[in-house]
Amino acid sequence: MTELSKKRPEFRNINALQDLPTYRLPAAGWVSILHRISGLLMFFLLPLVVWLFDASLSSELSYERFTAAFDSGIGFVPGVLVKLVVLALIWGYLHHFIAGVRHLYMDMTHSVTKEFGKSSAQVTLVLSLGLTVVLGAKLFGLY
Incomplete structure (x- = not known):
């Protein structure tokens, strides 16, 4: 083995309470999980x-x-x-819609690079949260 290729760590016994809080999920992973959560929220x-x-x-x-x-x-x-509850529903719809468009775009254009996945996930998170804040301000009568 050369110096350039480092041996990857092996995890055989993962302790959920110790290992999972230290794991950093990438933005694309968060978008994927939140896409499922928002779909479940809208269903219920x-x-x-x-x-x-x-x-x-x-x-x-x-x-x-x-x-x-x-x-x-x-x-x-x-x-x-x-x-x-309506604000949560607004977020769920916006996130699910934007993440769905992201997935469809990636499927149609075969844009499955790591860089595009990261940047499109960040855009999805910013757009869904930003639009939720704007619509939430309207819902709570701030404008």
Whole structure:
């Protein structure tokens, strides 16, 4: 073995409590995991989305109930918690959409280099979080 080629470490017994916190996941790994989480989040919040859509379009009275849910809440759930759940849904949709477009672009153009994967993952994270902040500010009435 030469000096230039270093022997890679072997991990036979991985201790989750010791080894996983020190492992640095690359940006592409975070995007991949968050893509799955956002899809799961949207799936579980689908009944809320259907209710929000139905309440916003059915009648003027249902629209008033819909807008009141963000101020006074729904049942025992306070309005701030409703807004936070909707904010999580906004993030989930934006991240899932942008990461999906990233994956489709990489599949169509065969852009599977390490550099492109890193830069496109960073763009995905910045865009999804940036758009979530902008829409969250609108949701919470900051503009």
